[in-house]
Amino acid sequence: MGEAQFGVRHVIGAPVATTRLSEQALVCMPPRSAKFTLAEWKLSNDQKCRNTEDQQQLADRILGECQRVREETSERSEIMKATTDRRIEERIGDIEFNKKELQIQRKEICIELEALGVYKTRLLDCLSSLQSNALNICRKCLMLRDGRIGIDLVVDDVEHALQQEITTILGGQSLLKRVLEQLNEQMRRLRATRYLLDRDLQYKQAAIDLDKGSLSLKPTDLCLSIYEGYANLDPANISAEEYNVYSANNIKLAAKEVTSARPIRMFVDTLLKQVIDDLWVAYNKCNHAFSERIKETKIAKGKLEDMHRETTQKIIDMQNNILQLQKALSDKEGHVALAHTRLGRRAQRVGAELVRDPPGQALYYECEMLRHSTEQLQQMLHEATSSLRYLLQTQIQLEEDINVKMNTLKIDEVDCMTLRETMDYHAY
Structure with a gap:
């Protein structure tokens, strides 16, 4: 086959003598198609018309079905949305x-x-x-x-x-x-x-x-999104x-x-x-x-105070008694001195005149009586002095006991009872 048949053309600008087959651009031309008859042409046109009509009828059916599906899905979506809204409202109410x-x-x-x-x-x-x-x-x-x-x-x-x-x-x-x-x-x-x-x-x-x-x-809100994960979209596990x-x-x-x-x-x-x-x-x-x-305590204190007053009076009486006894003893000293002086003078008689005669006996008995009286007064003075000492001791003891009772009354009546008046029990 010749060069024209394969459509070989030289590369522009390259020398012909140095061109090789590997450096040439080959273009393959398809063979000329066969010619059709008039019957074939009509048949082809009729077939294309029938195909077109079929596709148009199919398109009409699809359009109708799509319209029906759109309306049905739209109505179903509205119903499901209304049902879901009602369920949500009921749930909110519950x-x-x-x-x-x-x-x-x-x-x-x-x-x-x-x-x-x-x-x-x-x-x-x-x-x-x-x-x-x-x-x-x-x-x-x-x-x-x-x-x-x-x-x-x-x-x-x-x-x-x-x-x-x-x-x-x-x-x-x-x-x-x-x-x-x-x-x-x-x-x-x-x-x-x-x-x-x-x-x-x-x-x-x-x-x-x-x-x-x-x-x-709403379905038209911009904040909506479609979940494309693999986990369950409803994780609720509580009935x-x-x-x-x-x-x-x-x-x-x-x-x-x-x-x-x-x-x-x-x-x-x-x-x-x-x-x-x-x-x-x-x-x-x-x-x-x-x-x-x-x-x-007050009764005991009152008795002690009465006894203290009586004891004080007894002390005064005893002191007066001691003074009287001392005065009596003082008075007896003059009588004793007089009797003794008379006996002393009569003892100076001489001869037969120193006779125990009644005056002498009387003076002797007077001296004895005065001695005995003095002894009695001294004994009574001793007893009175001892009694006074005991009375004074009793007075001091009574005063101490009274002070003890006063201290007790102060503690019980003043201190303790005053404190206890501050005690208050109420219902709180």
Whole structure:
């Protein structure tokens, strides 16, 4: 075959002598097609017309079907959207109903916590008052009564009453502390239940907000997106029954805790009243013992004062008596000197005149009588002096006893009773 048949053309600008086959660009020309007949031409036109008509009919059917599908899917989408919206609204209503129930129970818990807080304050006030007021006063009264002196430092009914009152106060404190522990435990349980309700309410409010936000979305919103992940688009794994049971259990738990808290308040009221009544009984009993002891001490002090006045009068009488005895003795000295002088003078008689005559006998008896009288007066003076000394000692002892009673009265009537007037037991 020649060069024209293969369509070989030289590269422009390259020498012909140096052109090789590998450096030439070859273009293959297809062979000339065969010619068709007129019948074939008509048949081809008819076939194309029929194909075109068939495709147009198919297109018409597809257009109609597409219109129907569009309308059907649009209507189905609207129905499903309306159904979903209604379901979401119903769900929001259910959640809001449960939320209201939880809020009611939470309010009850808050009210009960506030009430228990008041009762806790009452218990703490009562315990503080018993410790800082009543108990300290009773112990201080015992300490003050240890300041009694002498025979008045006795274990009497007042001391027993004070010890009994201290025992009553300590017993009341023990009871109040135990009920305070129960009250604190109940408040802790109420706070824990309130925490569970708060968390449940928070979750429910978040669910309501999400559902309301979902309900407000429209298909034309720009914030919409299509999920293209592989995980399940609905991760919910809690059934409706489990959800209802969970909410119902929270409501029941809250109601149970509130119901359990109310008897504690009644018990606190009863216990406070009982403790205060017992304290008042012990207080009145102790005050009665103080009154009786003060009355006895005053009676004893009055007797001692009467005896002291009588003893003082006796001392004055005895002192006057001693003076009179001393005066009598002084007077007797003159009579004795006179009698002795007369006997001495008569002893100077001489001779027969030195006779035992009646005057001499009288002088002798007078001297004996005067000696005996002097001895009697001296004996009485000695006894009077001893009696005066004993009376003075008795007077001093009576004064000491009176001072002891005065000290006791000051401790019991002034110090202790003044302190006890500050003791106040009330309902708290």
